[in-house]
Amino acid sequence: MNKILILVILCLALCSIAGVANPQQTTNGMQPPAGAFVVAGFGPSGISGDQQYLYVMAGGKLLEFQLTDMTLLRSVDLPDPGPPPMITTSSTATDSPNFSPPPPPMPQGLWAGNGSLYVLQGPSVYTYNVPGLTLQNAVALPKPE
Numbered sequence: 001m002n003k004i005l006i007l008v009i010l011c012l013a014l015c016s017i018a019g020v021a022n023p024q025q026t027t028n029g030m031q032p033p034a035g036a037f038v039v040a041g042f043g044p045s046g047i048s049g050d051q052q053y054l055y056v057m058a059g060g061k062l063l064e065f066q067l068t069d070m071t072l073l074r075s076v077d078l079p080d081p082g083p084p085p086m087i088t089t090s091s092t093a094t095d096s097p098n099f100s101p102p103p104p105p106m107p108q109g110l111w112a113g114n115g116s117l118y119v120l121q122g123p124s125v126y127t128y129n130v131p132g133l134t135l136q137n138a139v140a141l142p143k144p145e
Contacts, residue, residue: 003070004054043078044108044121053131055117057110062119064133076133078121 046057054065057078064074109120116136117128127137 004049004067044106046108046110046119048110048112048117050112050130053112055110055112055130057108057119057121062117062128062133064131073131074133076128076135078119079124079126079135079138 043060048055056063060078062076106122107120111118117130119126123141125139129136
């Protein structure tokens with residue numbers, strides 16, 4: 001149990017360091033919004049587990065670890081969710097910088113249960129058979145009204 005807690009703390013620390021260590025600045029010296037590093041290629045992330053396995057979603061991959069000794073058993077690529085939706089805005093202030101707002105964050109998450117791993121990535125839910133991480137089903141979520 002201590003190994004799992006240490007792994008979770010390390011994952012959270014690495015994720016927070018990645019956001020702080022990549023403070024890209026624009027030409028006028030202003031920094032982009034805090035969530036901009038997610039668009040830069042880190043992709044969705046999440047963690048879930050059951051009684052035998054730990055599942056980690058990071059870097060465009062799904063990783064399966066054995067809980068007893070934290071060995072990596074499998075790694076599979078996540079499906080590409082496509083480009084984030086574009087937002088169009090009209091600016092009435094003429095002296096404000098001409099920045100478009102960042103795209104809304106894509107929904108993401110993991111849940112392990114009923115012999116499956118459910119992955120929410122963008123507008124779709126993917127169902128993987130566990131253990132083994134075999135993609136069983138993909139369902140596109142309806143657009144919100």
